[in-house]
Amino acid sequence: MKKILIIEDEKSIAELERDYLEVNGFETEIAFTGEDGLIKATTKEYDLILLDLMLPGMDGFELCKQIRQVKDIPILMVTARKEDIDMIRGFDRGADDYIAKPFNPNELVARVKAHLTRYDRLVNKSHSKKEIRVQGLYIDESSRQIFINGEEKQFTAKEFDLLTFLASNPNQVFSKDHLFERIWGIDAFGDISTVTVHVRKIREKIEMNPSTPIFIETVWGVGYRFKEFG
Ligand code: CA
Numbered sequence: 001m002k003k004i005l006i007i008e009d010e011k012s013i014a015e016l017e018r019d020y021l022e023v024n025g026f027e028t029e030i031a032f033t034g035e036d037g038l039i040k041a042t043t044k045e046y047d048l049i050l051l052d053l054m055l056p057g058m059d060g061f062e063l064c065k066q067i068r069q070v071k072d073i074p075i076l077m078v079t080a081r082k083e084d085i086d087m088i089r090g091f092d093r094g095a096d097d098y099i100a101k102p103f104n105p106n107e108l109v110a111r112v113k114a115h116l117t118r119y120d121r122l123v124n125k126s127h128s129k130k131e132i133r134v135q136g137l138y139i140d141e142s143s144r145q146i147f148i149n150g151e152e153k154q155f156t157a158k159e160f161d162l163l164t165f166l167a168s169n170p171n172q173v174f175s176k177d178h179l180f181e182r183i184w185g186i187d188a189f190g191d192i193s194t195v196t197v198h199v200r201k202i203r204e205k206i207e208m209n210p211s212t213p214i215f216i217e218t219v220w221g222v223g224y225r226f227k228e229f230g
Contacts, residue, residue, distance in 0.1 A: 003047050004050060004112065006028055006031070008030065010052070011032070024109045052078045061087070078100075079100065085098060132164070165183065167215075174224060175223040176195040179195045199224060214227060
């Protein structure tokens with residue numbers, strides 16, 4: 001059974017969300033404050049989070065950012081303010097979607113289902129994919145070997161993990177923060193410049209011309225994206 005965390009300080013809304021989700025076969029848990037939501041979200045297992053933006057104490061954006069450092073499950077922001085919606089659209093690290101209050105509970109359930117399906121597909125895809133072949137680049141995940149045009153190249157463990165992660169999720173932009181946390185872990189020693197250095201080393205090995213890379217694209221001001229080859 002999929003488990004949803006509801007972070008919402010208004011009791012009636014939290015209960016409305018809970019009731020509709022439970023009727024539709026979900027298990028739910030409610031956090032009435034941002035602090036409680038953060039503790040629950042980071043220490044327990046959920047499949048999706050419904051996050052109210054207007055919370056006493058901790059701002060929903062800050063909360064989302066902190067949850068994102070440890071979880072990559074879908075986060076749907078719920079808000080009544082038009083300005084928030086504009087901000088969510090421009091918010092590069094965090095929310096997967098937003099729902100405007102007042103919402104139609106059936107639509108909320110439909111969105112939750114859609115995001116869970118999408119996320120499952122993403123996770124299964126990256127788990128089942130053991131070989132990646134694109135444009136002369138061949139990654140064998142089980143033997144941890146990488147070949148360029150048939151010639152094996154040597155990669156450090158982190159270079160391998162970083163390239164494989166990006167190549168497994170083509171056409172998605174990841175921030176350097178996200179990549180650092182994902183590959184090195186939040187407690188690791190280092191910072192986002194570590195990511196830059198590793199990308200440079202990877203490019204030197206896989207690109208014909210590292211200064212005009214074709215595999216890992218730099219998205220200025222945001223991060224990196226592995227190109228999707230048709
Ligand atoms: Ca609220």
